Amino acid sequence: MRQSMTGFASTQGQDHGFVWGLEIRGVNGKGLDLRLRLPDWIEGLEVELRKRLSSQLSRGNVQVSLRLNTEGSDGLARLDTGQLESVLTAMAQIETEAMNRGLSLAPSTAADIVGLRGMMTTEAAEIDQTALRASLLTDFDEAVSDFIAMRQSEGQKLAEILNRQLNEVDSLVDKSEELAIARAPQQAEKLRQQLSRVLENADGVDEARLAQELAIIAVKADVTEEIDRLRAHVAASRELLAEAGSIGRKFDFLMQEFNREANTLCSKSGDAELTRLGLSLKTLIDQMREQVQNVE
Structure with missing residues (x-):
């Protein structure tokens, strides 16, 4: 459990x-x-x-x-009178040294000493x-x-909270994927425009380097990999919650991976609504991480 x-x-x-x-x-x-x-x-x-x-x-x-x-x-x-003598001697030495340095110590009571x-x-x-x-x-x-x-008992409550939060992550990831698919034509048009600008200034440019730059432009606009990884992290989280024994360290590491993908999703979005979803993911992941800190 x-x-x-x-x-x-x-x-x-x-x-x-x-x-x-x-x-x-x-x-x-x-x-x-x-x-x-x-x-x-x-x-x-x-x-x-x-x-x-x-x-x-x-x-x-x-x-x-x-x-x-x-x-x-x-x-x-x-x-223990011997111990008492040693303690009182030490206290006297400490008080003397404190007075020599101009420090004032709070008085000790018999209850403190005993x-x-x-x-x-x-x-x-x-x-x-x-x-x-x-x-x-x-x-x-x-x-x-x-x-x-x-x-x-506390662990069962944590598991219930984390499962609900994972459901919310799933929902946000689904919405992000739907939005990414819906904006695909617009992104394709942006890519064609960027490609045209590159080709206009491509005289004398090494073809291999040109192909590399075009690939970078395409990758920066594609959030498919981030969405796939977020789904994989959700699945891994559910598997962890079903495992026996101590899972806290593994779960904490997984939260770091969640956050990394959400950050990348925001940086690559190129769309205000997709960015909003990415920020909602980051907020939810932070809330999950707070709960994970208490999991053994």
Whole structure:
């Protein structure tokens, strides 16, 4: 099923003397960027979470936050006095250096300091880390399932929007082809006039070069190739939407090809109405590209 890169899931739990809140948030990204904010004293937790996410996601900037606290006041959470001493010493040095340079720093609160990584520790000997980690992983797997379900729901909506936009592209391409066929006699007359002007000034001109110039004039007036390529891109887009797995990068490249053909159609049109259709195509393609940015 098609997936968006946007999603959110959260869960709460408690076990083994702890309570926790877990959140997973995702937005679009060029690759898979996992950012985890976890207690650093639970051995192997971060490695395992990264492994599980990487096995199910291909793209997106994904942030996982785990808030873990002890139940009641059982004293399991400890202030690391050694770490506190190091932090306070560093803060004093920073403030001194800032004053020497004429800089003013905002005051730090106790809450700021205690929230620093490694400031609060837990005595591992008093905790069954294996059991706690297993409980956290169970909740994490449930949250990931909810997260992916939301991405799939968003992805289905994206696919519906893109299919509607592809139908609009098809319609504009059909109108462009009809207009190009209708203006063919007029374009032929323009070409004959241009040919006459070239022949009038062709004395002494190399015949091969003359043939080349005439071919260039004809090509510049013909938009058949652009129309055919636009239709091919529409077909390729529909095939991509039906594929399994990650298609976002391929789709983004295809949008560049769409835009290139629309630009060429406008530059070769030689007709106000055909130019208007080409500009409408460009606007629609830009709208499609905005949607494609969120496709995994």
